[in-house]
Structures are given as structure tokens and as C-alpha cells.
Amino acid sequence: MAGPLLEARDIWRTYPSGEGEVHAVAGVTLAVAVGEFVALTGRSGSGKTTMLNLLGGLDRPTAGQVYIDGVDLARLGDRQITRLRRERLGFIFQSYGLIPTLSALENVELPMHLRGWSWRQRQERAIETLKLVGIGARVSHRVYELSGGEQQRVAIARALSAQPGLILADEPTGSLDTATAASIWQLLLEIVRSSNVAVVAVTHDLSVRDYATRTISMQDGRLEAAS
Numbered sequence: 201m202a203g204p205l206l207e208a209r210d211i212w213r214t215y216p217s218g219e220g221e222v223h224a225v226a227g228v229t230l231a232v233a234v235g236e237f238v239a240l241t242g243r244s245g246s247g248k249t250t251m252l253n254l255l256g257g258l259d260r261p262t263a264g265q266v267y268i269d270g271v272d273l274a275r276l277g278d279r280q281i282t283r284l285r286r287e288r289l290g291f292i293f294q295s296y297g298l299i300p301t302l303s304a305l306e307n308v309e310l311p312m313h314l315r316g317w318s319w320r321q322r323q324e325r326a327i328e329t330l331k332l333v334g335i336g337a338r339v340s341h342r343v344y345e346l347s348g349g350e351q352q353r354v355a356i357a358r359a360l361s362a363q364p365g366l367i368l369a370d371e372p373t374g375s376l377d378t379a380t381a382a383s384i385w386q387l388l389l390e391i392v393r394s395s396n397v398a399v400v401a402v403t404h405d406l407s408v409r410d411y412a413t414r415t416i417s418m419q420d421g422r423l424e425a426a427s
Contacts, residue, residue, distance in 0.1 A: 203270055204231040205365055205398050206255060211264030213250050213421075224250040225261070226421035232400055234365065237392045239412035240402045240423075247421040248402035249370055255400060256289055256368045257281040268366065286314055290359030292401075294371035296351045298343045304330060304354045305339040311362040329357040333387060349380035356387065360395065367391075369401035378407070385411035 213225040224247050232238050240248050253259040254266060257273050266273045268288060273281060290311075291297075298307045308326040317325070330339050333353040335346075343351055352372060359367050369388070373381035388399050389411045401408065402418075409415045417424040 204233050204267075205269065206230075206232040206400065207267040208255060209265045209267070211254055211261040211266060213247075213254060213259065214262040223421045225254060227264075228421075228423055230255075230416075230423065232366075232398050234396060234398050235392060235413075237389055237399045237411065237413045238401070239408040239415045240400065240418050241404065241406060241408065241415060242402075242418035243404060246418045248418050250421075251418065252368055252370050252400065252402050256291065257285055286311070287362070288365050290362070290364040290367040290397075292352075292355050292359050292367060292369040292372045294374040296343075296355045298351060298354060298358070300343040303340050303342050304335065304346065304350075304357075307343060307354055308358045308361050311358060315362055317362075325361055325363075326357070329360045330354070332360070332391075333357045348376055349383065352376065352380075352384055353387070356384070356391070360391065360397075365397055367397055367399045369399065369403075371403055371405075372401060373403065373405050373408075381405060382407060382410075389413075 208228055208230045211225055211228050212223060215222045215224060228251060240251060242248050254261050268284060276284065305326050308329055309322040312322040312325060327339060330336050333356050335350055335353050338346060338350060346354065373384050376384065385408055391397065392399050
């Protein structure tokens with residue numbers, strides 16, 4: 201049986217403070233397989249975003265190991281981690297992270313351009329992913345012409361465009377109304393079911409429980425109850 205796509209083994213992230221140390225992530229162990237939509241929930245300050253940064257190689261743990269496709273990130277240099285993120289990971293952020301003066305199509309093309317895909321490959325894949333997320337009719341619109349929900353769908357299409365194995369989402373519905381948020385969670389679930397990927401999302405939006413295949417609460421840097 202193949203191992204997990206993503207695995208964290210007893211990871212810690214500790215920061216110095218005036219009174220000693222603060223453990224933003226404290227001894228977390230987690231495994232995620234292809235086909236899972238895992239949601240980490242918790243209040244602000246619970247360690248969710250720090251955890252996501254560690255899982256995505258954007259930060260390094262003080263102790264413990266993170267593995268992606270069986271590769272220990274601690275054994276990789278900065279250039280190697282950057283390459284792994286580019287080739288295997290897709291990121292979705294609450295602030296979308298789009299370039300407002302570019303069209304939806306141009307934003308989605310960017311990760312593929314960085315990977316050296318041809319113009320034709322980029323065009324075809326960008327249109328395909330924008331259709332997949334339900335805004336195929338808006339490919340030529342610039343980001344500032346789109347609603348918040350449409351912008352988040354562009355961000356999801358961009359995360360999918362270079363065909364990653366793992367998508368990491370940081371509060372992807374934080375700026376959206378309840379109905380639009382529900383449509384984004386449903387879309388992520390459909391992507392997991394149809395695209396042979398795994399999704400890990402951190403959120404304070406407890407409605408995610410209706411869509412995630414596994415929901416784990418986080419408090420004071422530790423994983424608590426799972427459902």
C-alpha cells in the first residue's frame with residue numbers, strides 16, 4: 201500500500217518570547233492521503249496557519265519531520281523546497297493572491313509558466329481549470345471585475361493548474377458570505393473526488409464539517425478532537 205501523500209511526525213514550532221518560549225505548534229502528528237479533504241479548525245491564535253506553513257515548506261519546524269511524497273523536507277535546501285512547492289503543491293489564500301490587472305486566464309497561467317509549459321499547454325490547461333471551477337465564461341475578465349467568490353474560484357483554478365498532488369488552503373472562505381463559502385467548500389470536495397489530489401484547509405468556519413472528509417480541531421498548537 202502506498203504511504204501518505206503528506207505526513208507530519210511530532211512537529212514543533214517554537215518562538216522565543218520575553219518569558220521563555222511560545223509553542224505555536226506543539227508535537228503534531230498528521231497523515232493525509234490522496235482523496236482526503238482534511239480541515240483544521242480552531243480560533244485565531246490556535247496555530248492553524250503556522251501548521252499550514254510547516255506542511256507546505258514555507259517555514260521549517262523547530263523539531264520533528266514533514267514528508268511530502270515520502271521526501272523529508274528537512275533534507276532539502278531552499279532551492280529544492282521551492283521546486284517541490286512549484287511542482288507538487290497548490291496554495292489558496294484568504295486574500296486570493298491574484299494580480300488584479302491580469303485576466304483570470306493570465307493569473308491561472310502563471311504557475312505553468314514558471315514550470316516551463318508551452319503557451320498552448322498553458323492556455324488549454326487554464327481554460328480547462330477555469331471551466332472546472334465554474335467560471336469558464338469569465339476567462340477574459342480582469343480580477344478587479346470579478347466578485348469575491350469568483351476571485352476565489354480563480355485562485356482555486358490557479359492552485360490546480362499545474363496539476364499538484366496536494367492543495368493547501370488558508371482561510372479560503374474568510375472573506376466570503378455564507379452562501380458563497382458553502383459553494384467554495386463544495387467545490388473543494390468535488391475537486392478531491394475528481395482530480396486525484398488531497399486538500400488540507402485551515403479555517404475558523406465550522407460549516408466546513410459538512411464537506412470535509414475529516415475535520416480536526418486545533419487548540420494551543422495541538423490537534424484535538426477529530427470527526
